[in-house]
Amino acid sequence: MTQKQTQQQLEKNLENLVEIINLEAIQQLPKATEHFISDLHGEFEAFDHILRNCSGVISLKVKDLFDGILSEEQQQELCFYIYYPEDLLANLEKTNQEWYKLLDELVQLTRFVSTKYTRSKVRKALPKYFAYILEELLYKYDETENKEQYYNSIYVTIVDLNLANDFAIVLANLIQRFVVDHLHVLGDIYDRGPDPDKIMDRLMEVPSLDIQLGNHDLIWIGAFSGSIPCLCNVLRITLRYGHTALMEKYGIDLARLAKYGERYYDDNKAFRPRGDNEELTEEEILDITRMHQAISIMQFKVEGETIKRRPEFNMEDRLLFSKLSEDRQTLVIDGKEYPLSNTCFQKVYEENPYELTLGEELVLRDLLHQFQTSEKLQRHIAFLVNEGTLYQTYNGNLLFHGCIPCDQNGEFLEITLEGQQYSGRALMDYFANCIHKAYDNPNTHDDFATDVVWYLWCGEASNLFGKKTMKTFERYFSDDKELHHEAKNPYYELRNQEAFCIKLLNEFGLSDEGYIINGHTPVKTLKGELPIKANGKMLVIDGGLAKPYQKETGIAGYTLVDNSHETYLVAHHAFTTKEDAIANYRDILPTKEVVTKRSLRAHVLHTDIGRTLVQQANRLRYASGFGDRPSVEG
Numbered sequence: 231m232t233q234k235q236t237q238q239q240l241e242k243n244l245e246n247l248v249e250i251i252n253l254e255a256i257q258q259l260p261k262a263t264e265h266f267i268s269d270l271h272g273e274f275e276a277f278d279h280i281l282r283n284c285s286g287v288i289s290l291k292v293k294d295l296f297d298g299i300l301s302e303e304q305q306q307e308l309c310f311y312i313y314y315p316e317d318l319l320a321n322l323e324k325t326n327q328e329w330y331k332l333l334d335e336l337v338q339l340t341r342f343v344s345t346k347y348t349r350s351k352v353r354k355a356l357p358k359y360f361a362y363i364l365e366e367l368l369y370k371y372d373e374t375e376n377k378e379q380y381y382n383s384i385y386v387t388i389v390d391l392n393l394a395n396d397f398a399i400v401l402a403n404l405i406q407r408f409v410v411d412h413l414h415v416l417g418d419i420y421d422r423g424p425d426p427d428k429i430m431d432r433l434m435e436v437p438s439l440d441i442q443l444g445n446h447d448l449i450w451i452g453a454f455s456g457s458i459p460c461l462c463n464v465l466r467i468t469l470r471y472g473h474t475a476l477m478e479k480y481g482i483d484l485a486r487l488a489k490y491g492e493r494y495y496d497d498n499k500a501f502r503p504r505g506d507n508e509e510l511t512e513e514e515i516l517d518i519t520r521m522h523q524a525i526s527i528m529q530f531k532v533e534g535e536t537i538k539r540r541p542e543f544n545m546e547d548r549l550l551f552s553k554l555s556e557d558r559q560t561l562v563i564d565g566k567e568y569p570l571s572n573t574c575f576q577k578v579y580e581e582n583p584y585e586l587t588l589g590e591e592l593v594l595r596d597l598l599h600q601f602q603t604s605e606k607l608q609r610h611i612a613f614l615v616n617e618g619t620l621y622q623t624y625n626g627n628l629l630f631h632g633c634i635p636c637d638q639n640g641e642f643l644e645i646t647l648e649g650q651q652y653s654g655r656a657l658m659d660y661f662a663n664c665i666h667k668a669y670d671n672p673n674t675h676d677d678f679a680t681d682v683v684w685y686l687w688c689g690e691a692s693n694l695f696g697k698k699t700m701k702t703f704e705r706y707f708s709d710d711k712e713l714h715h716e717a718k719n720p721y722y723e724l725r726n727q728e729a730f731c732i733k734l735l736n737e738f739g740l741s742d743e744g745y746i747i748n749g750h751t752p753v754k755t756l757k758g759e760l761p762i763k764a765n766g767k768m769l770v771i772d773g774g775l776a777k778p779y780q781k782e783t784g785i786a787g788y789t790l791v792d793n794s795h796e797t798y799l800v801a802h803h804a805f806t807t808k809e810d811a812i813a814n815y816r817d818i819l820p821t822k823e824v825v826t827k828r829s830l831r832a833h834v835l836h837t838d839i840g841r842t843l844v845q846q847a848n849r850l851r852y853a854s855g856f857g858d859r860p861s862v863e864g
């Protein structure tokens with residue numbers, strides 16, 4: 231070896247040793263905080279509010295640091311400055327002394343909430359232009375008077391240069407960024423609410439997150455991937471809630487559908503948009519009502535064709551056009567007659583009720599083309615497909631949106647697809663594969679994978695749907711509540727049992743220690759339903775953000791927080807508007823339901839990331855002669 235090579239070798243060895251020190255030190259940091267939220271359903275402002283107040287974590291930190299120093303009102307004001315800095319701090323007027331005080335409080339808090347992280351991680355989060363002074367202030371280590379004037383002069387000059395507002399905003403955002411390290415979104419970002427696009431834009435900025443896809447997200451992915459029944463469902467639901475503006479935001483022009491609707495459909499009370507659509511004129515409502523009927527009929531037709539070409543989906547009982555009486559005013563199921571109302575079957579022909587008319591086909595072709603070429607939708611769906619999974623195991627816990635379909639005995643429901651039987655986790659993996667296949671082949675519309683994406687929306691063995699049948703047709707055309715009933719999969723009873731939940735955890739390779747987190751079904755607190763089930767093994771956090779569902783839940787649902795000390799649920803006020811939240815300092819509900827309190831504080835070492843750090847450190851130790859050969863697991 232030449233001298234140079236020996237020198238290089240020595241440096242490499244030292245590098246490895248220093249890396250071992252880093253890796254082993256990081257393991258001793260407290261576990262970072264995780265935040266879980268579900269069923270956002272297009273309600274951007276409510277979702278944004280929850281992200282901003284971090285489900286109450288910020289107010290707890292403010293209390294920890296300033297109790298006895300600031301009054302409760304002052305603490306609350308400080309919290310709202312942090313939640314809505316652009317609204318409250320940008321034009322805030324204060325005397326110089328008041329600014330020094332506020333900036334110092336914000337600096338103290340930023341320091342407090344960043345102590346869990348390495349300096350390197352904190353540094354990466356600092357905006358470039360203020361990085362130098364921020365670092366000085368955050369790592370202020372000299373409490374003697376040597377540097378006192380130095381630190382004070384930073385505040386004085388910031389205020390003097392009219393930068394106080396900007397600096398305060400930067401600090402507030404950093405606090406939001408640091409209190410929660412990782413966000414889990416348990417699905418149903420789309421549908422019912424007006425602004426799923428804004429939610430997607432916001433999610434794309436979150437530094438660390440995972441998404442478990444929901445049934446409503448799947449139809450958007452399906453539509454973009456070329457599934458015509460998914461496309462119809464997306465449009466039907468968008469129109470059902472009157473959100474033509476959402477289509478405009480995606481650059482999708484409904485003119486052709488509107489023209490078709492105007493030509494063939496009339497007003498129909500079953501198809502008038504739901505919810506408060508104050509911003510819509512009567513004329514627009516009528517337009518929507520007509521388009522809504524047109525697209526629903528197209529949906530029933532293309533779904534019928536899909537059911538016919540996929541006998542393995544076992545959905546023939548949903549071929550409802552074939553169950554209409556001769557005058558088409560009655561549905562005949564198993565010999566029993568159900569009168570129909572508000573029917574609009576003028577474009578359904580007796581010879582082949584599932585065949586699209588040429589007009590319908592042209593409308594759908596146009597819509598699909600617009601969906602697939604919308605730049606904004608392309609970005610959003612790519613993000614969903616790349617970041618979204620059907621289930622996630624994270625730090626020993628199992629996360630998924632809907633269910634694992636089972637029979638009454640708790641055996642996983644089996645389904646044969648492409649000649650092979652699947653159930654449980656393997657079925658979910660198979661479904662995930664189909665989603666990617668369909669997405670990768672947007673120009674094929676009736677291939678198996680694309681049809682499976684639609685099946686995930688409403689099929690009995692779908693882990694996202696979790697019910698036997700979707701009664702869309704009956705819900706539009708029959709007043710008989712019995713016909714509307716969508717029987718839930720036995721999973722929803724079984725998930726109350728601890729043993730069943732443990733079986734599920736084990737199916738996914740997790741130990742009995744973990745818990746399962748579900749979204750999808752709103753927790754009906756008014757009826758006494760509890761979000762913590764099966765002795766704490768099952769946590770249901772359907773956010774209940776969807777306004778139309780708040781009548782049933784009584785609150786805007788739950789979110790979950792998991793920090794180094796405990797795991798707890800937070801209940802949220804029904805959200806009105808951002809203005810109202812700010813004006814009335816409307817925060818979270820004061821109750822907090824603790825799921826588990828750890829006997830020992832959890833550290834990075836106990837997390838998934840920690841385990842990989844241990845493996846890396848062990849490998850380096852072995853390579854450097856400081857440890858035994860690591861086993862395969864590390």
Ligand SMILES: O=P(O)(O)OC[C@H]1O[C@](O)(COP(=O)(O)O)[C@@H](O)[C@@H]1O
Pocket residue numbers: 418422445446697700701702716750
């Ligand atoms: O109340 P809406 O918006 O018509 O939706 C009802 C439909 O939504 C579903 O509940 C699915 O949506 P969720 O995933 O939000 O439950 C269907 O089972 C049901 O037919």
Ligand SMILES: [Mn+2]
Pocket residue numbers: 418444445446631694750751
């Ligand atoms: Mn759902």
